Amino acid sequence: MILTKPYALFKKDFHSELRTRYAINSLAMFIIVAISVILFAVGQEKISEGLAGGLFWVVIFFTAMSGLARAFVSEEERGTSLTLQLIAAPSTVFSGKLVFNLILVFCMNTIIALLYAALFESFVIKNFSLFIFAFVIGNIGLAVSSTIIAAIIAKAGAKGTLYPVLSFPILLPLILTSVQLTLFALDGISIEDAKFELAIVVSYDVIMLTVSYMLFDFIWKD
Amino acid sequence: MIWKIFLFLLISFVSVAGIAFPIVENPQAWYEFPNIPGLEENAKIIFFHVPTAWLTLIAFLMSTVFSFKYLRNKNLDDDAKAYASAQLGMIFCILATVTGAVWAKFAWGAFWSWDPRQTSIFALLLIYGALFALRSSIESEEKRATLSSVYSMIAFVTVPFFIFIMPRIMKGLHPGSADDTGAGPVINFQMNPSMLLIFILSLIGFTILYLWMWQVSYKSIIFRDKLYKHLIRG
Numbered sequence: 001m002i003l004t005k006p007y008a009l010f011k012k013d014f015h016s017e018l019r020t021r022y023a024i025n026s027l028a029m030f031i032i033v034a035i036s037v038i039l040f041a042v043g044q045e046k047i048s049e050g051l052a053g054g055l056f057w058v059v060i061f062f063t064a065m066s067g068l069a070r071a072f073v074s075e076e077e078r079g080t081s082l083t084l085q086l087i088a089a090p091s092t093v094f095s096g097k098l099v100f101n102l103i104l105v106f107c108m109n110t111i112i113a114l115l116y117a118a119l120f121e122s123f124v125i126k127n128f129s130l131f132i133f134a135f136v137i138g139n140i141g142l143a144v145s146s147t148i149i150a151a152i153i154a155k156a157g158a159k160g161t162l163y164p165v166l167s168f169p170i171l172l173p174l175i176l177t178s179v180q181l182t183l184f185a186l187d188g189i190s191i192e193d194a195k196f197e198l199a200i201v202v203s204y205d206v207i208m209l210t211v212s213y214m215l216f217d218f219i220w221k222d
Numbered sequence: 223m224i225w226k227i228f229l230f231l232l233i234s235f236v237s238v239a240g241i242a243f244p245i246v247e248n249p250q251a252w253y254e255f256p257n258i259p260g261l262e263e264n265a266k267i268i269f270f271h272v273p274t275a276w277l278t279l280i281a282f283l284m285s286t287v288f289s290f291k292y293l294r295n296k297n298l299d300d301d302a303k304a305y306a307s308a309q310l311g312m313i314f315c316i317l318a319t320v321t322g323a324v325w326a327k328f329a330w331g332a333f334w335s336w337d338p339r340q341t342s343i344f345a346l347l348l349i350y351g352a353l354f355a356l357r358s359s360i361e362s363e364e365k366r367a368t369l370s371s372v373y374s375m376i377a378f379v380t381v382p383f384f385i386f387i388m389p390r391i392m393k394g395l396h397p398g399s400a401d402d403t404g405a406g407p408v409i410n411f412q413m414n415p416s417m418l419l420i421f422i423l424s425l426i427g428f429t430i431l432y433l434w435m436w437q438v439s440y441k442s443i444i445f446r447d448k449l450y451k452h453l454i455r456g
Contacts (some may be wrong), residue, residue: 019313041323043245048326071396091302148376152356152369152372152373154357155365155369156360156365156369157359157360162355162356162359165351165352165355166230166352166355166356166373167349168348168352169345169377169380170376170377170380171382172348172384173345173380173383173387173388176341181329200387202382204380207379208379210348211375211379212374212376215293215372215376218293218371218372219368219369219372220370222243222365
């Protein structure tokens, strides 16, 4: 089957993650730290819906930047990337890492959304189906872009600081449109009215996915 | 040599004509520009702002084309061409941002108002910056060329979102925005033939200037690399 090899790779990542729980622990702590910083900064002020929607994506962006580079950087750190190059095709490696990052992004963003709904009075979603739709396609785009940039970062050898620098311009169309869509969902605008923004995010996902699969070979092969 | 003189004359003519030709209500003579409501004297910066913005994109396009060529042939000269084009693109991007901000101050009242076009030029600035940050972080020549080629191609596919899609769905002040009734940034400017001629001459002149600067720049990079290799081998 075409999916068994990526699944095996994903299972390897999943088991090694469960053994150390490095990414899960650090991401969970990062979410708590980032949200509490925002809460302290907000203080007793009552923030508007627009600000809550924007701050939601601030936390998502920085959490993704803190955790998602692990997928490839850990292979380089442990010196296992050469073995992976021998046993698997580049596209298989990318699929495996992408699935791992997708699951990580979905878990982390669901937690962030739940925390936001609990902690911010103005974060009340009026159009739930639009929010879920935008959330799912936004997360896919976030996972795809950050996985391919993580591969570049791992090969570049500069681990920490370069990742957000390289990712931000690539993610900017996605973030701008997703912020807009989150505001629409908070305002209770119908899916029909938001279809242009949804189409942009879907086309972004498709383009980034295609480009990533086409270019990953060049990054992965030394 | 001839075309260098031609370029000098062209750029001089465009600069003098663009700045000095008067703007009048009813243009009669060939050297008079029409008065565009809402722009008045500000309209003259179009001869310098639009070419820089145009070259920002052309330079990025050329950089991506040669990145693509590098990935196919693994010839380091192509990487030098891509790098040289990106350097020039960064310069033109800064110029476009600055001239745009100056124009915005007098036309819209503020240097910066996160208009969709301003956001997109800012994103291009970030892409160029990220490209140089990536290049400076890698020691090995081949690796640096490969990774920066891949990055510039990934970045290039996001550019249509900034240039063509965002400004058309978001409301903004720049011509060509969603709430603008005209067809595009230039068409609804009500230029008269002489203004249009100088505008197009300016585009041509700046494009030739870019091609020349690019040639000088990539040749010097290629020679420098050859010299270093020669010195290392002894």
